[in-house]
Amino acid sequence: MKSVDLRLLLSRSGSRRLFFVSIVAALIWAATIVISALILSSLIVSVIEKSTNSATLLAYLACAWIFRSLFQSAFEYWCSLQASRIKAQLRSEITSTLDAFQNLSASHLSSLLIKGLNSLDIYLGRFVPQLFFATITPIVVITTIMFLDPLSGFIAIFTLPLIPLFGALIGRYTADSVAKKWRTLGSLSQYFEDSLRGFVTLKIFGRHKSQPARIAEMGDRYTDETMKVLRISFLSALALELCATISVALIAVSIGLRLVDGHIGFTASLAILILAPEVYFPLRNAASLFHASADGTEAFAQLNEIAKQRRVAVVDEVIDFSSTSAIQWSEWSVDIPGRARTVILGETVKSGDIFFIVGESGVGKSSFALNLLGVNNQSSVMADGVEITPERRTSWFKSVGWVPQNPALAPGDVAHQFRTLSSTISDIDIEQALSRCGLEIGELPQGLATPIGFSGEAGSCASGGQIRKIALARSLITNPRVLIADEPTADLDDKSSHLIMNELRKYAAAGAIVICITHDRSVLQAGDVIARFEKSVNA
Numbered sequence: 001m002k003s004v005d006l007r008l009l010l011s012r013s014g015s016r017r018l019f020f021v022s023i024v025a026a027l028i029w030a031a032t033i034v035i036s037a038l039i040l041s042s043l044i045v046s047v048i049e050k051s052t053n054s055a056t057l058l059a060y061l062a063c064a065w066i067f068r069s070l071f072q073s074a075f076e077y078w079c080s081l082q083a084s085r086i087k088a089q090l091r092s093e094i095t096s097t098l099d100a101f102q103n104l105s106a107s108h109l110s111s112l113l114i115k116g117l118n119s120l121d122i123y124l125g126r127f128v129p130q131l132f133f134a135t136i137t138p139i140v141v142i143t144t145i146m147f148l149d150p151l152s153g154f155i156a157i158f159t160l161p162l163i164p165l166f167g168a169l170i171g172r173y174t175a176d177s178v179a180k181k182w183r184t185l186g187s188l189s190q191y192f193e194d195s196l197r198g199f200v201t202l203k204i205f206g207r208h209k210s211q212p213a214r215i216a217e218m219g220d221r222y223t224d225e226t227m228k229v230l231r232i233s234f235l236s237a238l239a240l241e242l243c244a245t246i247s248v249a250l251i252a253v254s255i256g257l258r259l260v261d262g263h264i265g266f267t268a269s270l271a272i273l274i275l276a277p278e279v280y281f282p283l284r285n286a287a288s289l290f291h292a293s294a295d296g297t298e299a300f301a302q303l304n305e306i307a308k309q310r311r312v313a314v315v316d317e318v319i320d321f322s323s324t325s326a327i328q329w330s331e332w333s334v335d336i337p338g339r340a341r342t343v344i345l346g347e348t349v350k351s352g353d354i355f356f357i358v359g360e361s362g363v364g365k366s367s368f369a370l371n372l373l374g375v376n377n378q379s380s381v382m383a384d385g386v387e388i389t390p391e392r393r394t395s396w397f398k399s400v401g402w403v404p405q406n407p408a409l410a411p412g413d414v415a416h417q418f419r420t421l422s423s424t425i426s427d428i429d430i431e432q433a434l435s436r437c438g439l440e441i442g443e444l445p446q447g448l449a450t451p452i453g454f455s456g457e458a459g460s461c462a463s464g465g466q467i468r469k470i471a472l473a474r475s476l477i478t479n480p481r482v483l484i485a486d487e488p489t490a491d492l493d494d495k496s497s498h499l500i501m502n503e504l505r506k507y508a509a510a511g512a513i514v515i516c517i518t519h520d521r522s523v524l525q526a527g528d529v530i531a532r533f534e535k536s537v538n539a
Helices: 003-010 013-048 054-095 098-103 106-118 120-148 150-159 162-197 199-204 208-261 266-292 294-308 365-373 390-397 414-419 427-436 464-476 494-509
Strands: 326-329 332-334 342-344 347-350 354-358 381-383 400-403 482-486 513-518 529-532
Touching: 013 054, 013 120, 013 266, 054 106, 054 120, 106 120, 120 150, 120 266, 150 208, 150 266, 162 208, 162 266, 208 266, 326 365, 326 513, 347 513, 354 494, 365 400, 365 482, 365 513, 400 464, 414 427, 414 464, 427 464, 464 482, 464 494, 482 494, 494 513
Parallel strands: 354 513, 354 529, 400 482, 482 513
Antiparallel strands: 326 347, 326 381, 332 342
């Protein structure tokens, strides 16, 4: 096991428990192997010599074998449970943070959380414990052989390193092949996801018919990479089996020659011959499991890397923001590659105001909107003097309406977009909210039953402008105390833009706090409160 893998495992409490129990289990297992071998050799000699204690030795041997079977079953069951606990912990850590979803594509993340986590069963439940068995068992067995016959012990000591040597040489190619296999799987998942998301566009340009062949080609590449791993696995098994066979044969020949000359006892010879394969078997088994668990090794490293970067979960603090009368934020700045550093000064927005944040595309307006929502917390945001911290974020969301720059509506019909907020919202309420945003029910092909695809694609019967109006109406229908709209007039004609802005001004005049982020200066009026992104003097 590489040092980086060891550090990853030791970083988890469940893995440390697995380590400790595996060490104790390996010592017990090695002791049962030695005891069983000594009893079996004594039993064979007693039968040949027709000794009276054969029945007693047979009973001892039966007890030893029964104990070994029960102990092995119990330990394997416990390891599988421990692996499941570690998997559940990893899954919980990753799915409870935004970082995993921001830094990885949905397809790659789903591959890791499904196929990757499932591959940890062999890695954590069998391979990791076997590493301790492969380390401790040979030491105990060789020590016993040395006590019975030093020459056989030295032969075992000198031949034993051949197995890890060949295993390491072949294992290096296995690790590279598995890493390539996972990269291919990630590419296949991403390509399949992109094909589904952009199927409408592909169909418009007549490129959709070639996609099945391309996906099949990607699948064949993944199959080829998998077969490469299997070929290396079979090569490894052959090489290790050959090394173990030759090593045991050397010990057997040495014992046979000296047994004929009378330089070693019959009981000791039998015990050594029974114990000799046990020196090499744990290492061979670990090498075999290494190939079987190679997927788990790669997945465990990637999952730990994601979990390591996650933000620590916080306990929600319940605060009522429904009567917020003012929002205040401190100076906020952002560094964007290829641009000068931009800054927006601290401001206070009171209820009844519509506040415009103006700046060119790409200067960080959307990032600042996330700051107001309390998502990135790059500058202090306060509501009536109460700071929006991660602990208070859930309570803050309940009083904030948010319309992102690119609204993403869930698959379903138009009515479904509203009823996910509350099942008590009636069709009349939805129609009125849509009308306020300039979307009459007659403009939708199937009324409230008009289907909406994911992000406006794949089966959506609504245009980009209609989806933006639906998203705005969805935010307004709950009458939030604070409304933050990022580019609310994008994708809209002049008439719709003016109607939307008039509705936002009316909503602010009714006592709400409205913050509008835009680069379109045509929506501004004389007397509007405006904050602009400016170049930092320190840039």
